[in-house]
Structure formats: C-alpha cells, structure tokens
Amino acid sequence: MNDKKITGQQIRMARVALKWRVDDLSKYSNIPWARIQKYERTDDFIQKDEKINKLIKIFEKENISFKDEEGFKPYIKIIK
Numbered sequence: 001m002n003d004k005k006i007t008g009q010q011i012r013m014a015r016v017a018l019k020w021r022v023d024d025l026s027k028y029s030n031i032p033w034a035r036i037q038k039y040e041r042t043d044d045f046i047q048k049d050e051k052i053n054k055l056i057k058i059f060e061k062e063n064i065s066f067k068d069e070e071g072f073k074p075y076i077k078i079i080k
Contacts, residue, residue: 006066007044007074010025014066014076015040015061030053045074 015025022040026033031051039046039055044050056066063079 002056004066005068005074006052006056008040008047010066010074010076011046011055012040014062014064017064017078018042018059018062025055025058026039031055042070049066 016040020028022033022036025031027035029036029051031054035051036055038070039052059066059076064075065079066074067077
C-alpha cells in the first residue's frame with residue numbers, strides 16, 4: 001500500500017487544478033461521487049484504504065504530487 005498521506009483539502013486542490021468536477025473524478029476512479037465529496041469535506045488526513053490509494057495514483061498519473069512538509073499545510077505540486 002502507498003505510504004503517502006493525503007487530506008481532503010489536497011483532493012479538492014488536485015481536482016480543481018485539473019479542472020475536473022466531482023463527477024469527472026468519480027468516473028475516472030469508479031468511486032461514488034458521494035464518497036469523494038465526503039473525503040473532500042475534511043482538511044484532516046484521511047484514513048488510508050484502496051480508494052484513497054486509487055485517487056493518489058490517478059492524480060500522480062496527471063503529474064500532481066502530494067506534499068506534507070514541516071512548517072507548511074499539506075499541499076500539492078503540479079509537475080510540468
């Protein structure tokens with residue numbers, strides 16, 4: 001299992017950076033849109049499961065990486 005941590009805020013940031021709606025992410029991931037909205041409602045780290053790992057992989061394929069550095073709120077980086 002992927003060891004990266006991710007927050008709901010990071011999911012929102014990544015989705016918006018790609019100009020995707022919740023429905024688009026749901027379609028790409030086969031995760032129900034209501035579940036994605038539930039994830040996005042929290043700014044805390046989300047308990048890891050296969051759905052979160054799937055979302056991380058989808059975003060990483062789109063050149064988005066998730067960062068959690070000391071002194072900063074968790075954020076995303078878009079790789080050129």
